[in-house]
Amino acid sequence: GKGRRLVATRNIREGVTLLMEEPISHATRIDFRLKRCEWCLSSKQPIKRCSKCKLIGYCSRNCQVAAWKAYHKHECKCMVGLPKRLERLPATALIAGRIILAGLSSGTDAKLPEISKSSPMEKGLAKVGKKAKIRDISLLDTLWEKKATEKKMYYAQQAMTLMNYLKPAIASLTSAPTANNMAALLSLLDANSYVITDPEMDSIACGVYSVLSMINHSCSPNAIVMFRNKTGQLRTVKSIKKGEEICVSYLDLISTPRERRRNLLEQYHFECQCSRCAIFFHEKKIKMSADESMDEKLSKLLEGKEKSLEKVKSSLEAAKLGPSDSKRALSLSRQALSEAKAVCGPYHAYVIRAYKQIWKQAMYASEMEISWEYGRKTLPLLEFVYNSPNPVYAADILFHARVCWYLQKVEEALEYYKKAAKVLKITHGEEDKMTKECHERICVAQAEIAAKAQALQ
Numbered sequence: 001g002k003g004r005r006l007v008a009t010r011n012i013r014e015g016v017t018l019l020m021e022e023p024i025s026h027a028t029r030i031d032f033r034l035k036r037c038e039w040c041l042s043s044k045q046p047i048k049r050c051s052k053c054k055l056i057g058y059c060s061r062n063c064q065v066a067a068w069k070a071y072h073k074h075e076c077k078c079m080v081g082l083p084k085r086l087e088r089l090p091a092t093a094l095i096a097g098r099i100i101l102a103g104l105s106s107g108t109d110a111k112l113p114e115i116s117k118s119s120p121m122e123k124g125l126a127k128v129g130k131k132a133k134i135r136d137i138s139l140l141d142t143l144w145e146k147k148a149t150e151k152k153m154y155y156a157q158q159a160m161t162l163m164n165y166l167k168p169a170i171a172s173l174t175s176a177p178t179a180n181n182m183a184a185l186l187s188l189l190d191a192n193s194y195v196i197t198d199p200e201m202d203s204i205a206c207g208v209y210s211v212l213s214m215i216n217h218s219c220s221p222n223a224i225v226m227f228r229n230k231t232g233q234l235r236t237v238k239s240i241k242k243g244e245e246i247c248v249s250y251l252d253l254i255s256t257p258r259e260r261r262r263n264l265l266e267q268y269h270f271e272c273q274c275s276r277c278a279i280f281f282h283e284k285k286i287k288m289s290a291d292e293s294m295d296e297k298l299s300k301l302l303e304g305k306e307k308s309l310e311k312v313k314s315s316l317e318a319a320k321l322g323p324s325d326s327k328r329a330l331s332l333s334r335q336a337l338s339e340a341k342a343v344c345g346p347y348h349a350y351v352i353r354a355y356k357q358i359w360k361q362a363m364y365a366s367e368m369e370i371s372w373e374y375g376r377k378t379l380p381l382l383e384f385v386y387n388s389p390n391p392v393y394a395a396d397i398l399f400h401a402r403v404c405w406y407l408q409k410v411e412e413a414l415e416y417y418k419k420a421a422k423v424l425k426i427t428h429g430e431e432d433k434m435t436k437e438c439h440e441r442i443c444v445a446q447a448e449i450a451a452k453a454q455a456l457q
């Protein structure tokens, strides 16, 4: 958001961890619930279910006790009463609930004079929140006012579900949060929470952080946020000069400038002024003013193009099926690719998305040769999209290296393990398991190639 920013106080090189932070509140995403410890997010098996609600699980007794004390004592009561169809609550709803319920466990807010009101929501944020977050409460209403009616309706509906879910814990309170409070909280969480990824870049959970939420956005970021279980790490991916602002990207960067602009406006209420957006929209403006004399025929043509682009986008979305439906997904994605190629240039975000979808879906469908073919087609396009080291890109290069290795294309595997190691070193760090995997494979591949060369002599 505006006003809060993080600035480098010294020159910093790339690949450095600037800070580590624990979340104010967090929750697993639906697909990873019961596969990860709800408290520490570790995947250490077995994950034991809470014996009462059976809806969440923990890796250890310690984690269970910590969660119980923090919020689950109240949350469990709410979960036990859930009808079957509501059992799969989205992470944001769980987080909102936890923030509110944490307030019920706290005794007094005397130590926090900044908080004037004492509804459970404010107590909740005060109890778990650090200073930066507490100030956000006053922002709640102003941001809320900026929302489009359509969005407000959406959050109002979510708030009703949340209200019903929390009823067993808050029904008897005299100053329970209102549906309006909850709607505003949910929209605040949408704009301020991070998707927590594991090193392979699977989205396992969501979390709200204090300092990390103050970092502004750029489509050409000089930093990234990585996670070790639930601990957030701010890492540099470019060398940063003293006085320069530190920015991360809030968005999936495989998107068109217009998509980026729309997302940022709708969800975060600002217009991106980064160099990439500035160049694009500046050029557009010049073109637009030259186009004012444009005849009707041409404007109809452009409108038609806009419509075909929308169609490509929905074809791409329709092809996103689960791993169990991977064969059908693969053929739908191929169809989407030919649609995209018919209306977009070769570096258009939709073409790149289609390539990437086919690449990954082919692997799930055990079509390894197809996956390999699309991996080598997609990676150069991704290199064009990310103009700074990006963790998703790093994981993608490693993905292709593994496919090459599996198909016993040793020389190509070596090339991509080397490429992956170079990016992973910056994004994930030298100590990461994936970086180490690269170094090990590079050694083995080099030895194999040398042995083969010797055998040929």
Ligand SMILES: [Zn+2]
Binding pocket: 037, 038, 039, 040, 041, 042, 058, 059, 060, 063
């Ligand atoms: Zn745990």
Ligand SMILES: [Zn+2]
Binding pocket: 050, 051, 052, 053, 054, 055, 072, 075, 076, 079
């Ligand atoms: Zn429980």
Ligand SMILES: [Zn+2]
Binding pocket: 218, 219, 220, 260, 272, 273, 274, 275, 276, 277, 278
């Ligand atoms: Zn931008």
